[in-house]
Amino acid sequence: IRPQRKRQQEHQALLSSLSVGDRVITIGCIHGVIESMKEDSVLLKLESGATVRMTRASIAFREGEPKTA
Numbered sequence: 001i002r003p004q005r006k007r008q009q010e011h012q013a014l015l016s017s018l019s020v021g022d023r024v025i026t027i028g029c030i031h032g033v034i035e036s037m038k039e040d041s042v043l044l045k046l047e048s049g050a051t052v053r054m055t056r057a058s059i060a061f062r063e064g065e066p067k068t069a
Contacts (some may be wrong), residue, residue: 015056018042022062026054031063 015068018024022034024044032044042059044052 014062015059018056018059018062024059025061025063026058028058029061030054 003036007036018034018037020034020037023031024034024042025031026044030044030046030047032052034042035045036043037052041053044054046052
């Protein structure tokens with residue numbers, strides 16, 4: 001239970017520290033740049049130029065940061 005709680009706290013810290021312009025990877029392995037943010041959602045701009053609105057919770061990692069297991 002303790003390792004799971006630690007991962008949850010780390011994920012919450014990541015979500016609260018996101019800002020416009022961050023390059024992120026979603027849980028579904030979609031890479032994009034945060035174009036705008038609302039309380040519970042983000043607008044990602046993809047390489048193709050398309051934009052996708054996703055929930056904040058679907059962000060898995062910030063690109064360039066080490067991934068914890």
